[in-house]
Amino acid sequence: MTSDKETGVGETAGLSEASLDERHAEKMARKKAARDRIMATKSGDKGLIIVLTGAGKGKSSSAFGMILRCVAHGFPCAVVQFIKGAWDTGERRLLTGHFGDLCQFYAMGEGFTWETQDRARDIAAASAGWEKAKALIAEANLRMVVLDEINIALRYDYLDVNEVVEFLESQKPDMTHVVLTGRNAKQELIDAADLVTEMTLVKHPFRSGIKAQPGVEF
Template sequence: MTEDLEAHARKMAKKAAAREKIMATKTEERGLVIVHTGKGKGKSSAAFGMIFRCIAQDMRCAVVQFIKGGMETGERRLIAAHFADLCAFHTMGEGFTWVTQDKARDMAMAAAGWETAKRLIRDPEIRMVLLDEINIALRYGYLDLDEVLAFLRAEKPPTTHVVLTGRNAAEALVEAADLVTEMTLVKHPFRSGVKAQPGVEF
């Protein structure tokens, strides 16, 4: 048993040294373009986790929600009630397209959301901007993908992080991003007749 513990300690010390050597080469710090996509649940949830990390670090941040409408959510209520000084929150959609059934209005709302997003991203005091469900707006053609990519390349301040969520992220966006996570659907209670619930979905 003692020999096993000593072997383990040697193995872990070797791993720690290798890890320290790798970490010493990671010196760059810059704002990232981050994409959360895929059919699985958790894209917005993970992005809001980063927003709350920014808040905990006293870093100014902002949220612009595309597509999503006026339904009350826990994250919006919490931020509005307690962290509005650190996090600007803009819900610019009126609901999913099958709810609104008005493409012209959806496109106008998406365009307004993008104008708000650009203003927030340009502000060098804001360290992270979450563009929630913008991938859906891009997929439906409510926003021009080339314009979004050009703006991020040319006008995003060097220390600002921008997070873009939603299914079916465009390949060009995935290529341009620094960090991409695809949520994979393995199992979902909705398929078993369970509705969206507070604390899980909103």
């Protein structure tokens, strides 16, 4: 059983609002001082390799959120879609229709693997996407390149994960961020990344018979 001491219940019982405000201010001041000490040790800038993976929803959504941040800062950026190229997505409409001067957008996929049912065709599409991705990443003026659903292509061995990792580690410009999305990211890619987030599936409406919704999934 959890005690009142462990939960903090009782520590503030009977205190006036003024006393509560004072305790809160003191606590936040200590937190700020600790945070300032941590931040004082961080001074380096680096283009990051970012992996967004996991079974939960939000991987591409997070990547496009970062792309919009780049656009808001006026940073040139690019997107290569490896699987969902056949989809008419909201992010594609927005970026190509309103921010094409800042964000290059290439839909290289032909749909999910169970839709094409053609391994050779899927490999060819993934290879073409990777060639475009390499050319974009090599452009030092691009602040961020998103490789949307590339992890799916790597999972099915349409691309060689070792080639992808070697290119990112040796050819990526120092200040270029590369974001790689898709579930089941390979360990070699995770090991090479600077930032890895795994989206955990807790609930999803699809399991309740609800189809993908515009504005939520695409």
